[in-house]
Amino acid sequence: xxxxxxxxxxxxxxxxxxxxxxxxxxxxxxxxxxxxxxxxxxxxxxxxxxxxxxxxxxxxxxxxxxxxxxxxxxxxxxxxxxxxxxxxxxxxxxxxxxxxxxxxxxxxxxxxxxxxxxxxxxxxxxxxxxxxxxxxxxxxxxxxxxxxxxxxxxxxxxxxxxxxxxxxxxxxxxxxxxxxxxxxxxxxxxxxxxxxxxxxxxxxxxxxxxxxxxxxxxxxxxxxxxxxxxxxxxxxxxxxxxxxxxxxx
Amino acid sequence: xxxxxxxxxxxxxxxxxxxxxxxxxxxxxxxxxxxxxxxxxxxxxxxxxxxxxxxxxxxxxxxxxxxxxxxxxxxxxxxxxxxxxxxxxxxxxxxxxxxxxxxxxxxxxxxxxxxxx
Numbered sequence: 001x002x003x004x005x006x007x008x009x010x011x012x013x014x015x016x017x018x019x020x021x022x023x024x025x026x027x028x029x030x031x032x033x034x035x036x037x038x039x040x041x042x043x044x045x046x047x048x049x050x051x052x053x054x055x056x057x058x059x060x061x062x063x064x065x066x067x068x069x070x071x072x073x074x075x076x077x078x079x080x081x082x083x084x085x086x087x088x089x090x091x092x093x094x095x096x097x098x099x100x101x102x103x104x105x106x107x108x109x110x111x112x113x114x115x116x117x118x119x120x121x122x123x124x125x126x127x128x129x130x131x132x133x134x135x136x137x138x139x140x141x142x143x144x145x146x147x148x149x150x151x152x153x154x155x156x157x158x159x160x161x162x163x164x165x166x167x168x169x170x171x172x173x174x175x176x177x178x179x180x181x182x183x184x185x186x187x188x189x190x191x192x193x194x195x196x197x198x199x200x201x202x203x204x205x206x207x208x209x210x211x212x213x214x215x216x217x218x219x220x221x222x223x224x225x226x227x228x229x230x231x232x233x234x235x236x237x238x239x240x241x242x243x244x245x246x247x248x249x
Numbered sequence: 250x251x252x253x254x255x256x257x258x259x260x261x262x263x264x265x266x267x268x269x270x271x272x273x274x275x276x277x278x279x280x281x282x283x284x285x286x287x288x289x290x291x292x293x294x295x296x297x298x299x300x301x302x303x304x305x306x307x308x309x310x311x312x313x314x315x316x317x318x319x320x321x322x323x324x325x326x327x328x329x330x331x332x333x334x335x336x337x338x339x340x341x342x343x344x345x346x347x348x349x350x351x352x353x354x355x356x357x358x359x360x361x362x363x364x365x366x
Contacts, residue, residue: 094262
């Protein structure tokens with residue numbers, strides 16, 4: 001099944017313009033090509049899980065989707081518009097928000113100050129805090145705590161809260177579960193599902209596949225810079241093992 | 250903040266988004282510029298020659314020598330450097346691609362030969 005088929009399947013009878021579409025994406029670091037023609041479609045209000053072993057090209061794909069890296073070939077479409085080479089800050093202002101691997105919070109600022117950083121995108125501090133504390137009540141208790149002294153899970157919540165403060169239309173999450181306890185990861189992914197139900201499209205990169213499959217509408221498996229399988233998570237169990245263990249399915 | 254939904258904001262925003270157009274083939278352009286600059290240099294040299302040959306007065310010949318001769322020569326040198334640089338790049342790229350292709354074809358022939366044994 002191709003990504004387009006999946007988009008069509010989730011879109012019902014009439015063709016739905018995908019919120020994000022990567023078509024034939026190639027990318028390289030210097031002369032080393034790491035993506036060899038990647039096709040991924042993210043339909044509106046859906047969670048797409050991008051899975052694969054270390055070095056498969058997942059984070060590079062996410063960087064291209066967020067405009068942080070320019071593909072050497074292929075097209076990035078957002079809401080049907082060709083946006084190759086658009087500035088990442090311009091995309092972020094429009095609602096394409098990335099939560100990077102390692103959270104990307106300011107460790108020496110307090111929770112409130114971290115949230116204030118996102119107000120420069122246009123939202124008021126009150127509105128940002130309201131959204132943050134609604135989704136993550138624990139952050140309210142830590143509002144004056146220096147972010148670097150919080151637990152890994154709380155830091156990830158802060159990163160997510162900051163992303164939600166921008167009121168994104170497309171959320172790009174990189175390794176949400178990195179270094180976190182399974183219970184926290186489950187909590188975060190439940191929230192991801194909740195955010196998607198509010199109309200936000202989410203592309204989530206995850207190395208630990210089982211955690212994200214429960215909330216994803218579509219799973220994309222990557223290996224060696226190529227998409228090896230696309231489809232509903234329930235249909236990709238076999239391919240998943242093959243991708244991670246390197247055995248043919 | 251207005252009550253426009255994030256999706257609507259994104260859709261209307263990307264319509265206005267400034268996206269740089271892909272650069273034209275800069276290599277081919279610079280190759281043409283090289284030919285142009287070298288041609289201009291040649292024209293200057295000819296103009297200088299005509300000017301110098303038209304008079305026996307050294308004082309009148311000097312401007313032709315400097316503007317036509319020296320500047321013309323400099324432009325020819327710069328233009329030809331550009332031509333060399335970009336035509337050689339194309340040649341070497343083609344050569345390398347050819348080598349890779351030949352190597353692959355040779356490997357395929359060896360594999361076929363081994364299979365037939």
